[in-house]
Amino acid sequence: MSDVHDLVVAGSGVAGLSAAVYAARADLDPLVLEGDEPGGQLTLTTDVENYLGFPDGVGGMELIQRGRDQAERFGAEFRHGSIEAADLDGRPMELSLSTGETLRTRALVVATGASARWVGADGEDELMGYGLSTCATCDGAFHRGDDVLVVGGGDSAMEEALFLAKFADSVTVLHRRADLRASEIMAERAREHDDIEFAWNTELVAIHGSTEEGVTGATVVSHPDGHPAETYEAGGDVTMDELDVGGVFYAIGHEPNTEFFRDTAVELDDSGYVQTAGGGDAWATTETAVDGVFAAGDVMDPDYQQAVTAAGTGSMAALDAETWLEAAPLDSAQPAVPVPSEADD
Ligand SMILES: Cc1cc2nc3c(=O)[nH]c(=O)nc-3n(C[C@H](O)[C@H](O)[C@H](O)COP(=O)(O)OP(=O)(O)OC[C@H]3O[C@@H](n4cnc5c(N)ncnc54)[C@H](O)[C@@H]3O)c2cc1C
Known part of the structure; x- marks a missing residue:
């Protein structure tokens, strides 16, 4: 059985990388699971012209590689494998991976994206x-x-x-x-x-x-x-x-990658997107229905699905996880979730 991680980030697309940069800079030593599609959807595209900071556009692969370099520079570790099953009831939580490993972690940021359905046409x-x-x-x-x-x-x-x-x-x-x-x-x-x-x-x-x-x-x-x-x-x-x-x-829909959450208390909507705790205002927080589990990027956002919004919620999830880890007792089965208030500002 492996050591207990403070934070596992599931997914190495823009949201996961952004979460990894923030978490690594906060000394949380995040472990990033790459999934079956290292780098995520942006690796499928040649030119990205709407990501802030690149006036001449940037290749999807290049943007992802830069994000990964940035996360590694601050100490994020990357590992092959996808989550196949999650036990979120105990503390620490346990994640069973496609590699056969089991990871134990206090907090989890899920940034596993939503895959667009393809038609199956030749070419x-x-x-x-x-x-x-x-x-x-x-x-x-x-x-x-x-x-x-x-x-x-x-x-x-x-x-x-x-x-x-x-x-x-x-x-x-x-x-x-x-x-x-x-x-x-x-x-x-x-x-x-x-x-x-x-x-x-x-x-x-x-x-x-x-x-x-x-x-x-x-x-x-x-x-x-x-x-x-x-x-x-x-x-x-x-x-x-x-x-x-x-x-x-x-334009025949997306499949959120949340199969491994099906038997957990994480709430999913009818299409399988993770529901965050913001109620009608989903952007208020990246907290899910399970303490210590946060969601970022396309997996919690059926509406915008853009690289810049995924990066934004990725940073939010890392900040939410950091706040939660600071307040959560190390061995509690049900750690208290800090309720943000104006006094926290
Ligand atoms: C062809 C194309 C062109 C695009 N062009 C643009 C553009 O120009 N500008 C723009 O803003 N947006 C663009 N987008 C949209 C953009 O790519 C997405 O909004 C963005 O990639 C979402 O990031 P994400 O990190 O949430 O998810 P993704 O990029 O989908 O990454 C998901 C990650 O999770 C991993 N994963 C999946 N399942 C598991 C699991 N069970 N366990 C662990 N890891 C798992 C995957 O391997 C992957 O690394 C484009 C999308 C496509 C498909």
Whole structure:
């Protein structure tokens, strides 16, 4: 059995790195678990133009490497592995890792992100970050004058389409059925926009291009009964079209990485996002329903999901953990959570 850590940070994306920098500078010797995707989602993108402090933009990998160097400089330790199960009832808490190890820790910052769902189209592994994206706010401005596709039929697909219409010449929303899941108000806004079209009963099966040229086209299939990809895969009769497009955006939802919290007292919303204790004002704190467990970044934020907001909540989680560790008795099974008050300022 390992020694007891003061603080484990689960996740090595922007939120985890930001938490690690703050915690390491506070002498908490944080141990950062890298997870299956060291560096997180930003490693999937080439250019980040909206992160403060980089007027000429910065590569996603470079931004992450800089954050990791910064955390290591102050003493953060990085380790391979993902949390597979968590026992948060006892003190210290115990985390079972994919490596077979068990970690014991007094406090935990969970910054495990939310993975965007992918369609499964040919070419997507190669072209993600090269004209294929899961984030219009992040990458829409790279598509001025392009024709682009948005895949999805919910509110987030409508939001992505409306945002992209500011830059792109045309936006086509591909939807596998003939009616939208989006709320009426969002659907109406998209339908009324001159530059947004809908391709009903249509699905993407391949994206074309290269890492040098970016996305250059897409193959789509359609069938009047909907869900055409299933018919196509079963060898059925579908209409197939080749589209000249310069960008493809997936907007079919995100999966928060919180499976290991399912059997714990940490509260999750219906989609699996960690609920922090701020009530209606989720940004007030990163505390979860379990003492000593804090959440940061996309895993607790279904709305903004930006690098800069993830970094912001990462720093908040480390500060909250530091305050909590200072007040928590070393051997208490249920340490008291300090209630922030104006007197603390
Ligand atoms: C293609 C693309 C382009 C983007 N471009 C931009 C942009 O230009 N600007 C911008 O602001 N945002 C951009 N974003 C969004 C941004 O990347 C995310 O908001 C940000 O990465 C969220 O950071 P995070 O640390 O919360 O989560 P993530 O980056 O998702 O990191 C999660 C981390 O948790 C780890 N993990 C997962 N499960 C476990 C587990 N069980 N145990 C331990 N660790 C685990 C993973 O390995 C990973 O290290 C982009 C996203 C994508 C996909």
